[in-house]
Amino acid sequence: MSGTPPGVTISGTTRLYVVLGDPVAQVQSPAMLNPLFAELGIDAVLVPVHAKPEHLERVVAGLRCMGNVDGIFVTVPHKAAAAGLADRRSAMVDVAGSANALRREADGSWYAENFDGIGFVAGLTGAGHDPKARHVALVGAGGAGSAIAAALLTAGAERLSVCDPDTAKLNALAARLDTHWPGRTSTSAQPRLDGADIVVNATPLGLKPGDPLPFRPDLVPRGSVVADIIMKPRETRLLREAAGLGHHVHYGISMLDGQLDSYRAFFGLG
Known part of the structure; x- marks a missing residue:
């Protein structure tokens, strides 16, 4: 039985996005973003990753080492910590003190934004x-x-x-x-x-x-x-x-x- 959403095909060229949280059972972003990827014909998938607070820094560092990870979505309770793990931050992140999205830049760094x-x-x-x-x-x-x-x-x-x-x-x-x-x-x-x-x-x-x-x-x-x-x-x-x-x-x-x-x-x- 396939674990991928309808219309999503995983291959060696698929770009990865993850949503980090503790817990992650409640996250709704994969159900909304994966159909959007399919609709737009984008070879990408968003998957939930359960990361405990004490492991967050190592998880983000590991994702940086993965060449096919393009972005990170962040949910409770990691949003404040994620802002501190980014290499650069938007003005909104600086004011809010938290981030809910990290984008991989061309040089491999993480750029943080908050759309909440x-x-x-x-x-x-x-x-x-x-x-x-x-x-x-x-x-x-x-x-x-x-x-x-x-x-x-x-x-x-x-x-x-x-x-x-x-x-x-x-x-x-x-x-x-x-x-x-x-x-x-x-x-x-x-x-x-x-x-x-x-x-x-x-x-x-x-x-x-x-x-x-x-x-x-x-x-x-x-x-x-x-x-x-x-x-x-x-x-x-x-x-x-x-x-x-x-x-x-x-x-x-x-x-x-x-x-x-x-x-x-x-x-x-x-």
Whole structure:
């Protein structure tokens, strides 16, 4: 039985892309990118690679030694570490402090970019929830959360409240954001949802069935949008309970949908 996606043929000329994570069972990018490769007639395949944090540096170094690996996609919990392993970084990576894509350059070096925030905002806006001039509460200041914070401010969010129990990580993000958008970000260790038009879960909470809620949906202001970045399961407990309370909900898969055109341009996929 073939393990390759329909329409994908693996041969000695096939170019490789990998997505690194811990875990990787939830990743959706292979199911979206491999059909795109087939549609465009590109001899390439994207495969998931389970890499634990203590092995990440060695894995990335090993991939550098593989002559047919053209790019790396990065998911939880490696996005901040991946930014530090790149040889060069975009301005977005420097602001966010994290990367979700590494491209192999002609000289063999890794160039890092982050499309999480761009993709999230594109998906949010496409669903009719433009963050411009809105108050957004963001829960989670990790790799994805940091990129989303920068993209929301770039998109014109009037106020951004970011919460994370890791105060060192939270303060470092706030300092980077204030350099570009002074006075528009507030921080807290616990979620502050008062007055929020859009509330975003940018933590991994929701990947596992027994995970606690990242915040209480009953404390979200009436009429607000509740968004999750978790892609699998599509309907997390947070979104299910928020919808039951009458809130508009926004699914995590929209973040990846919003990144596809950016990935195509970044990796030169036609």
